[in-house]
Amino acid sequence: xxxxxxxxxxxxxxxxxxxxxxxxxxxxxxxxxxxxxxxxxxxxxxxxxxxxxxxxxxxxxxxxxxxxxxxxxxxxxxxxxxxxxxxxxxxxxxxxxxxxxxxxxxxxxxxxxxxxxxxxxxxxxxxxxxxxxxxxxxxxxxxxxxxxxxxxxxxxxxxxxxxxxxxxxxxxxxxxxxxxxxxxxxxxxxxxxxxxxxxxxxxxxxxxxxxxxxxxxxxxxxxxxxxxxxxxxxxxxxxxxxxxxxxxxxxxxxxxxxxxxxxxxxxxxxxxxxxxxxxxxxxxxxxxxxxxxxxxxxxxxxxxxxxxxxxxxxxxxxxxxxxxxxxxxxxxxxxxxxxxxxxxxxxxxxxxxxxxxxxxxxxxxxxxxxxxxxxxxxxxxxxxxxxxxxxxxxxxxxxxxxx
Amino acid sequence: xxxxxxxxxxxxxxxxxxxxxxxxxxxxxxxxxxxxxxxxxxxxxxxxxxxxxxxxxxxxxxxxxxxxxxxxxxxxxxxxxxxxxxxxxxxxxxxxxxxxxxxxxxxxxxxxxxxxxxxxxxxxxxxxxxxxxxxxxxxxxxxxxxxxxxxxxxxxxxxxxxxxxxxxxxxxxxxxxxxxxxxxxxxxxxxxxxxxxxxxxxxxxxxxxxxxxxxxxxxxxxxxxxxxxxxxxxxxxxxxxxxxxxxxxxxxxxxxxxxxxxxxxxxxxxxxxxxxxxxxxxxxxxxxxxxxxxxxxxxxxxxxxxxxxxxxxxxxxxxxxxxxxxxxxxxxxxxxxxxxxxxxxxxxxxxx
Numbered sequence: 145x146x147x148x149x150x151x152x153x154x155x156x157x158x159x160x161x162x163x164x165x166x167x168x169x170x171x172x173x174x175x176x177x178x179x180x181x182x183x184x185x186x187x188x189x190x191x192x193x194x195x196x197x198x199x200x201x202x203x204x205x206x207x208x209x210x211x212x213x214x215x216x217x218x219x220x221x222x223x224x225x226x227x228x229x230x231x232x233x234x235x236x237x238x239x240x241x242x243x244x245x246x247x248x249x250x251x252x253x254x255x256x257x258x259x260x261x262x263x264x265x266x267x268x269x270x271x272x273x274x275x276x277x278x279x280x281x282x283x284x285x286x287x288x289x290x291x292x293x294x295x296x297x298x299x300x301x302x303x304x305x306x307x308x309x310x311x312x313x314x315x316x317x318x319x320x321x322x323x324x325x326x327x328x329x330x331x332x333x334x335x336x337x338x339x340x341x342x343x344x345x346x347x348x349x350x351x352x353x354x355x356x357x358x359x360x361x362x363x364x365x366x367x368x369x370x371x372x373x374x375x376x377x378x379x380x381x382x383x384x385x386x387x388x389x390x391x392x393x394x395x396x397x398x399x400x401x402x403x404x405x406x407x408x409x410x411x412x413x414x415x416x417x418x419x420x421x422x423x424x425x426x427x428x429x430x431x432x433x434x435x436x437x438x439x440x441x442x443x444x445x446x447x448x449x450x451x452x453x454x455x456x457x458x459x460x461x462x463x464x465x466x467x468x469x470x471x472x473x474x475x476x477x478x479x480x481x482x483x484x485x486x487x488x489x490x491x492x493x494x495x496x497x498x499x500x501x502x503x504x505x506x507x508x509x510x511x512x513x514x515x516x517x518x519x520x521x522x523x524x525x526x527x528x529x530x531x532x533x534x535x536x537x538x539x540x541x542x543x544x545x546x547x
Numbered sequence: 548x549x550x551x552x553x554x555x556x557x558x559x560x561x562x563x564x565x566x567x568x569x570x571x572x573x574x575x576x577x578x579x580x581x582x583x584x585x586x587x588x589x590x591x592x593x594x595x596x597x598x599x600x601x602x603x604x605x606x607x608x609x610x611x612x613x614x615x616x617x618x619x620x621x622x623x624x625x626x627x628x629x630x631x632x633x634x635x636x637x638x639x640x641x642x643x644x645x646x647x648x649x650x651x652x653x654x655x656x657x658x659x660x661x662x663x664x665x666x667x668x669x670x671x672x673x674x675x676x677x678x679x680x681x682x683x684x685x686x687x688x689x690x691x692x693x694x695x696x697x698x699x700x701x702x703x704x705x706x707x708x709x710x711x712x713x714x715x716x717x718x719x720x721x722x723x724x725x726x727x728x729x730x731x732x733x734x735x736x737x738x739x740x741x742x743x744x745x746x747x748x749x750x751x752x753x754x755x756x757x758x759x760x761x762x763x764x765x766x767x768x769x770x771x772x773x774x775x776x777x778x779x780x781x782x783x784x785x786x787x788x789x790x791x792x793x794x795x796x797x798x799x800x801x802x803x804x805x806x807x808x809x810x811x812x813x814x815x816x817x818x819x820x821x822x823x824x825x826x827x828x829x830x831x832x833x834x835x836x837x838x839x840x841x842x843x844x845x846x847x848x849x850x851x852x853x854x855x856x857x858x859x860x861x862x863x864x865x866x867x868x869x870x871x872x873x874x875x876x877x878x879x880x881x882x883x884x885x886x887x888x889x890x891x892x893x894x895x896x897x898x899x
Contacts, residue, residue: 438548441553443553443555481802483801488807530566
């Protein structure tokens with residue numbers, strides 16, 4: 145394992161001049177705009193409705209004037225329309241924002257969550273969608289910070305949210321009617337959850353990338369399928385718990401989020417509290433790029449299985465909680481020595497080296513036999529490869545071949 | 548500033564290809580130098596070892612360069628060293644041949660190993676058989692009279708072979724074996740078994756070799772011989788000859804061994820079984836080289852037998868290992884003690 149990045153700094157970036165709110169999503173590019181150019185909007189006002197399987201409301205994260213619609217890259221890699229709002233820096237709250245009236249029943253909480261469009265705030269990976277239409281037996285909340293053990297965040301920076309997360313987890317338990325467990329880092333204090341009677345599962349993030357899969361699989365007592373919702377498991381991040389708390393107690397949609405901006409091309413690394421729709425270029429300028437940097441790669445999500453962006457020209461949404469700005473790694477792939485380290489580390493017990501071999505020789509039956517569809521694309525096989533071969537890319541090709 | 552689009556993962560592990568291959572080459576050099584001192588102290592001409600090694604390296608370099616030039620893919624000597632692992636095959640060849648090997652035999656063995664064993668398959672990483680073993684076995688089979696022991700010296704392994712035939716022990720001193728001459732003059736590399744065991748531990752800790760193959764192989768050889776003829780017999784079998792050397796450099800070779808943990812265990816068990824069988828009922832003095840070569844032969848088949856690498860298949864492999872060790876030990880014991888009816892053995896053609 146390489147150098148661990150320790151983050152000890154937290155900055156607030158809550159007053160950007162403009163915010164760029166994405167109007168489309170991965171599933172649908174169509175939307176219904178509810179405001180016009182020049183309109184005054186308030187914090188938390190519904191500005192648009194996104195079409196898809198269900199209509200998703202979109203809220204303004206600042207108060208100010210609508211400037212127009214601009215095309216920017218979205219976190220899934222496609223270019224979509226973004227609503228640009230000029231911030232008047234007053235944060236006038238919209239009058240519709242109020243907490244749940246009456247009793248906190250499961251149905252009431254579910255209705256509020258649906259009304260405010262909180263769908264689960266993880267970008268990708270093992271996290272599931274956040275929906276109550278399916279029966280769920282187990283609900284796991286991930287309180288281990290993103291990208292452990294590569295990136296470590298000082299727990300004190302996050303302590304201000306701790307209570308919100310705990311209350312959110314309790315509300316989630318009430319809403320989902322499932323058994324709720326929280327995944328916490330083995331080395332950190334979990335008394336805050338235990339005191340409230342919430343079950344915790346201690347995981348060891350040193351086992352790079354596989355800890356959450358191992359912990360969930362062990363707690364449920366069976367092998368996990370590709371989509372955890374099929375196993376009646378819901379897996380959400382702690383951001384979701386926080387959003388649920390804000391939605392239920394204040395009636396506030398997700399307008400603020402936190403993000404890590406990390407990378408060896410930056411002068412310093414920091415944790416940010418930001419408004420939804422903050423332009424990433426502003427955050428990068430705030431930290432400052434090291435002089436004479438010629439080439440950088442920008443990626444979001446996790447270090448092992450994140451996604452590269454075209455440039456820093458994109459807006460930060462609730463789905464992004466990690467932005468990396470790195471100088472590209474040097475080194476070229478060597479020949480595969482068939483050492484089998486990828487086979488050893490695979491968390492879902494498939495054989496990436498054998499899949500790669502079968503894909504090179506185009507043996508469809510063999511690829512099918514190797515259960516390649518079980519692959520969760522965690523990226524560990526590429527991480528451990530001593531020859532620096534991108535094994536995951538070969539496994540993806542094999543998956544595509546037998547689709 | 549230019550933005551590059553790269554594929555995930557954006558960080559890589561710290562264990563690199565060159566660390567693994569370089570540490571194995573370094574340990575080969577350590578073994579070579581240690582044997583130079585040990586043979587010198589024992590009164591032989593230890594300089595021959597260094598001379599042989601230098602000649603083998605030069606020959607291997609010439610063959611590699613000639614092949615690269617004719618195949619039009621020669622880049623730099625640094626590439627040749629780091630990617631093709633220039634030192635690996637010549638050093639293994641020298642360490643696997645006896646002290647009195649004539650120089651032309653070393654040259655031919657290296658050429659066969661590098662060219663036929665490795666380069667015609669496409670270079671390091673593509674060979675089916677361990678290239679050094681191909682070269683050494685070629686020399687062993689072709690130059691039997693040149694490699695035969697000089698008059699008057701009986702290598703301990705010959706004594707062991709005679710003793711093995713009636714399941715008794717040759718009476719070699721285990722402490723002596725561990726520290727100085729490995730009980731074996733037939734291969735330079737086995738001069739100090741203690742050093743080889745130390746290297747197994749060190750290379751396993753820095754993860755340059757796979758400890759599961761090494762351990763399973765040693766346990767198999769020890770287990771089968773233990774079932775055959777109790778502790779002292781097993782101790783002598785495991786400390787003599789190329790068993791420890793093979794567990795360090797030959798069985799664990801990444802390129803020619805299987806890729807998943809289950810198949811690695813099965814592979815090591817099969818190689819161990821073949822080793823003991825060739826040693827006890829075969830005609831060859833030393834079984835390790837042939838056993839590893841035959842193991843390499845079935846590696847592609849073993850790779851095809853496994854589908855998932857989960858606990859069930861691991862348990863199957865371990866059960867297979869235990870059954871093979873016990874059953875093979877009992878069967879070999881029966882054959883050596885003559886408890887199998889003579890009609891059966893003559894019909895089957897077992898060499899008794």
